[in-house]
Amino acid sequence: MLAALALLAVCQQSPLGSKLDSMARSDPHERVRRTYNGLVARNDFPQAEWLDGGRLRFRRDNRWLTLDLSSEAEPQVRPARPSERPRDARPRPERGRQYTRADSPDGRWQAVYRDGNVWLVNARSKRETAVTREGDPAKRIKFGTASWVYGEELGVREAMGFSPDSKKLWFYGFDEREVLDFYLTLDETKVQNRLDVEPYPKAGAPNPKVSLHVYDLGTKRTVRIQTSTDPDPMKDLGHYVYAVRWSPDGRELLFHRTNRLQRTMEFCAADPETGKVRVVVREAVSDAWTDNAPPLTWLKEEQGQRRFLWIHERNGFRNIALGSLEGGDLKPVTNHGFDVDRVVHADPKTGWVYYTCRSAPNPYRLQLHRVRLDGTGDERLTDPEYHHSVTMPDGGERILDTFENLTTPPRTVELDRDGRLVRVVSEADASRMEAARLRPAERLRFRSADGRFELYGTVSKPVGFDPSKRYPLIVMVYAGPESGSGAERFAGPHPLNHYGFAVAWFDGRGTVGRGREFRTSVYGKLGVAEIDDQAEGVKAALQAFSWLDPGRVGITGTSYGGYTSVMALLRHPDVFRAAVACSSVTDWRNYDSVYTERYMGTPETNPEGYRLGSAMEHVGNLRGRLLLFYGTADNNVHPTNTHQLIAALDKAGKTYELLVGPDVGHAALDFRRTAEFFARAFLAPATPEPLAKALRAGNRLAAQARRSARLEAR
Numbered sequence: 001m002l003a004a005l006a007l008l009a010v011c012q013q014s015p016l017g018s019k020l021d022s023m024a025r026s027d028p029h030e031r032v033r034r035t036y037n038g039l040v041a042r043n044d045f046p047q048a049e050w051l052d053g054g055r056l057r058f059r060r061d062n063r064w065l066t067l068d069l070s071s072e073a074e075p076q077v078r079p080a081r082p083s084e085r086p087r088d089a090r091p092r093p094e095r096g097r098q099y100t101r102a103d104s105p106d107g108r109w110q111a112v113y114r115d116g117n118v119w120l121v122n123a124r125s126k127r128e129t130a131v132t133r134e135g136d137p138a139k140r141i142k143f144g145t146a147s148w149v150y151g152e153e154l155g156v157r158e159a160m161g162f163s164p165d166s167k168k169l170w171f172y173g174f175d176e177r178e179v180l181d182f183y184l185t186l187d188e189t190k191v192q193n194r195l196d197v198e199p200y201p202k203a204g205a206p207n208p209k210v211s212l213h214v215y216d217l218g219t220k221r222t223v224r225i226q227t228s229t230d231p232d233p234m235k236d237l238g239h240y241v242y243a244v245r246w247s248p249d250g251r252e253l254l255f256h257r258t259n260r261l262q263r264t265m266e267f268c269a270a271d272p273e274t275g276k277v278r279v280v281v282r283e284a285v286s287d288a289w290t291d292n293a294p295p296l297t298w299l300k301e302e303q304g305q306r307r308f309l310w311i312h313e314r315n316g317f318r319n320i321a322l323g324s325l326e327g328g329d330l331k332p333v334t335n336h337g338f339d340v341d342r343v344v345h346a347d348p349k350t351g352w353v354y355y356t357c358r359s360a361p362n363p364y365r366l367q368l369h370r371v372r373l374d375g376t377g378d379e380r381l382t383d384p385e386y387h388h389s390v391t392m393p394d395g396g397e398r399i400l401d402t403f404e405n406l407t408t409p410p411r412t413v414e415l416d417r418d419g420r421l422v423r424v425v426s427e428a429d430a431s432r433m434e435a436a437r438l439r440p441a442e443r444l445r446f447r448s449a450d451g452r453f454e455l456y457g458t459v460s461k462p463v464g465f466d467p468s469k470r471y472p473l474i475v476m477v478y479a480g481p482e483s484g485s486g487a488e489r490f491a492g493p494h495p496l497n498h499y500g501f502a503v504a505w506f507d508g509r510g511t512v513g514r515g516r517e518f519r520t521s522v523y524g525k526l527g528v529a530e531i532d533d534q535a536e537g538v539k540a541a542l543q544a545f546s547w548l549d550p551g552r553v554g555i556t557g558t559s560y561g562g563y564t565s566v567m568a569l570l571r572h573p574d575v576f577r578a579a580v581a582c583s584s585v586t587d588w589r590n591y592d593s594v595y596t597e598r599y600m601g602t603p604e605t606n607p608e609g610y611r612l613g614s615a616m617e618h619v620g621n622l623r624g625r626l627l628l629f630y631g632t633a634d635n636n637v638h639p640t641n642t643h644q645l646i647a648a649l650d651k652a653g654k655t656y657e658l659l660v661g662p663d664v665g666h667a668a669l670d671f672r673r674t675a676e677f678f679a680r681a682f683l684a685p686a687t688p689e690p691l692a693k694a695l696r697a698g699n700r701l702a703a704q705a706r707r708s709a710r711l712e713a714r
Contacts, residue, residue: 048400049086050393056400057084067425069398069414075425095636095666096151098159100144104166109217111144111160111169118144118160118171120217131169131215131222140176140199147174147208149201152636153594154242154292164250167218168272172244173211180205184639188632188662198635203589203596203610204603207233207260210241214253214272223275227257227268234260240594243293247325248305254280256293262598265290267310269325281310281323281330288520289598297343300394309333309343309353313516320355322373333375339513341366345392348373352417354392354399360384362443363513364456364488365405368419381419387488400425404490406458407440433492438463440490441503446540448509449532453518457506457537458485459545463498472552472682473502473541475576477568479530480560481522481599484511499675500683502548504541508533524606526588526599527567527613534564535572552682556580558668559637562629563615566645569626570618577624578681582668583634586641587614616648626656627677631664 048058054070057080064080090099102111103123110121112128116135119128132143150156160171179199187193201207212225227238236259243256252269267281283290294312298305306325311318318339321330333353334340341356351373356366359380365387371378382388386403396417404410409428416422441460448455462471474496478484484507494503508530510522522529534555542550555565555576562584569579588596588610589603603610611617626649630642642658649656657677659669 048391050391051084054393054398055084056391056393057086069400069425072423075414075423077426093151093157096148098146098151098157102158102160102162102169104162105164106166108166109162111162111171113144113159116142118169118215120169120215129220131171132173132213140179141174142176143173143213144171145174146172147176147179147201147210148198148635149208149592149594150210150240150242153592154240156242158244161245163246163272164248167216168250169215169217170244170246170253170272171213171215173213175209175211178206179208182635182638184633184635186633186663196633196635200635200638201593203591203593203600205593207239207593210238212241212244212253212255212270214270214275216272223272225253225255225270225272225275226277227255227270229257236260237264237266248298252325258290258292260593260597261601262289262292262594265292267294267296278327280325280327283312283314288516288523292598295342297346299346299348301348307348309346311340311343316517317515320353320371331375333373334371334378335375337515338363339515341513344368344390345394345396346373347396350396352396354390354396356388356390358513362456362488364485364507366487368399368401381415389487398422404428405488406443406490409490428490430490430492438493438497439465440492441494443488444504444506444537444541444544446536449529449536450509450521452521453509453514455506455508455533455537457504457541459502459504459541460493460497462500462502463493464500465547467547470547470549471500471502472554472678473504473538473548474678475504475506475534475538475553475555475568476561477505477534477555477557477564478559478561479506479508479510479534479557479564481510481526481530482512482519483560484513486512495671496675496678499679501678502545504537506534506537508537522599524600524609525612526609527563527615528571531564531567531571534568535575538575552577554578554580554678554681556582556674556678558582559666560585562637566615566626566628567613567618569624570615570621573621573623578626578678579624580627580629580669580674580677582629583631583637583666584615584628584641584645585637586645587616589614590638590641590644615645619645619648619652619654622649622652622654622656625677625681627659627669627674628656629659629661629669629673631661631667633663634666636666 048056051057056067058065064085065077066080066084068076090101093099100113108123110123112119112121116137118131120131121128135141135143145159146156162169176199179201181197182200184196185193186196212227213222215222227241229237233239238257239260240258241255245254247254253272254269256265256267258265264284266279268277269280270277294310297309299307308323310321310323312321317337319335320333320340322333323330338358343355345354352370354370356368359367367380367384368382368388368390369378369380386405389402391400399415401415402410402412409430411427412425414422414425439461441458444457444459446455485505496503510519510530538553542548553576555568557565562581565579565581566584569576585591588600600606600609628642630639632639
């Protein structure tokens with residue numbers, strides 16, 4: 001540990017750090033990097049939502065804007081008027097938390113969570129009525145909120161909600177008496193710190209017990225929904241209950257439930273008067289995990305929204321089926337051997353369903369298709385040479401398509417419902433990038449480590465590339481199951497390219513978009529399959545690009561990416577020579593139950609998988625340079641992960657570097673610190689100065705830099 005801290009002092013005050021400071025002031029490429037977001041004027045429409053009259057509301061650069069396509073005149077983008085902005089006066093909950101208030105559709109009532117209980121508040125008189133009284137934080141019983149792990153891993157943000165007619169209120173109940181607490185100390189930079197205590201279920205440990213309730217505002221009667229199916233917590237399909245919402249007509253309460261290992265998932269409907277539950281759709285597998293929340297699109301029909309489109313994987317790929325709240329078998333709409341991404345628009349009157357999928361030869365270029373509800377007439381409407389981001393208004397009268405690929409800047413066009421061009425809406429301006437001679441990334445294909453799959457990656461060249469030189473390569477990584485780059489988009493250089501590094505990204509096994517077998521091939525062996533694929537990506541890049549230096553390969557990421565970075569350096573020391581690992585899991589026994597057991601089973605059922613997936617098991621292999629970073633207030637990936645790795649490295653006599661963020665949560669290391677580490681590892685002189693001399697020199701340079709800064713300020 002002392003050696004690590006001494007090296008850290010060099011890092012903070014090294015001559016190379018001063019060099020990076022000077023680059024920020026004088027290097028034209030650095031100035032370009034700092035204004036990178038403006039290099040390519042993008043024209044896609046993130047978080048888009050159609051308004052009445054052919055207007056599209058979207059959010060860009062923290063501003064709400066509107067695109068008007070209502071006339072044949074040239075489309076105009078303007079700031080959204082107050083009436084066009086979304087309204088939600090509730091404060092956004094923190095990560096893993098839930099909203100503490102729900103408003104009734106008729107505006108008469110508010111449901112409020114306070115001190116473990118649900119209160120009903122008259123919006124006019126402010127008179128309060130207790131809906132529950134049994135909640136007691138001291139006894140670890142609460143209603144109207146959820147366990148932290150539900151917010152983090154099951155996407156639970158709403159813990160109560162009114163029916164469409166405002167006559168009923170659903171709410172959660174949680175019993176956390178058996179859940180073990182985890183302790184963090186906060187206010188680490190103050191004179192007195194304080195303790196943060198959170199019931200945090202780790203892999204294999206007791207989970208919170210969940211219940212679901214409905215309160216009738218008229219009768220003041222509460223009904224408990226019958227969510228459980230088995231007294232055995234491993235078999236009970238009510239072990240996890242989530243995605244709770246009312247049916248569109250308000251007649252039933254809908255929710256998903258799974259068993260603890262998440263191999264069976266049921267989409268259920270409950271009678272709010274009796275609490276009885278019936279299964280609408282059931283999905284089950286025996287060898288991995290089911291999709292927790294398959295996308296569902298309601299069909300707007302005269303008889304009400306009782307039919308829906310459901311995306312499933314029953315043939316091994318994501319496909320669309322037609323279902324109904326009345327039950328019965330799903331009716332196939334598509335049956336592709338590639339993944340459907342999402343339903344864009346469905347019109348029961350015309351019978352057409354528009355959806356995006358991965359039908360192009362390159363699966364990272366999403367395409368727009370349409371098919372009839374009965375499964376006939378499927379056709380692709382877009383050019384497979386490009387990736388397409390598509391949105392359509394509720395009426396389906398137009399298609400807004402932004403298309404691009406790695407080398408083609410995005411262009412947005414309006415199409416008619418048959419896919420024919422109506423007009424060009426906007427084109428991205430890449431002239432500044434071209435004038436600066438900045439290059440887009442290049443595509444790389446290679447085989448997975450087991451030889452079964454073709455994998456995809458990208459490599460971007462350093463700014464000022466000279467083919468006669470050899471360059472270090474930095475792999476940016478996340479690599480967790482059900483993650484991935486998702487789509488092939490146009491982009492300029494990575495910021496690290498401006499410091500003389502090539503930068504790569506590889507989508508290995510376990511990531512999305514390539515079918516169920518590809519995605520679940522990591523089941524039970526996290527830290528092995530996906531790590532091996534990162535190494536294979538590097539080997540393929542070194543073979544494809546002779547200007548890459550095999551002796552200077554680094555890797556960096558945060559959270560799962562931090563875990564991947566550590567494991568890559570330890571499991572493939574012949575490939576990776578340096579790593580920056582941020583907020584890293586280091587042993588899956590340290591992480592939460594919902595996420596970990598979904599992909600690994602429990603430590604009891606998969607001891608060998610947990611052993612091989614532990615970074616501490618491989619510390620003896622460390623030969624490269626390792627920088628660890630974590631925040632002391634990280635309530636997601638706890639600091640104990642890094643502490644355990646530090647202890648193992650110290651015991652093995654290994655050298656590493658450490659940076660700690662006091663009172664910082666789950667976060668990445670500052671970019672400049674990452675750049676500085678790799679610059680010291682791969683761009684600094686091969687023979688370092690003795691430690692004491694380096695410290696003295698660093699102190700002198702720091703003093704000189706301060707004097708220079710004062711002179712510049714004058």
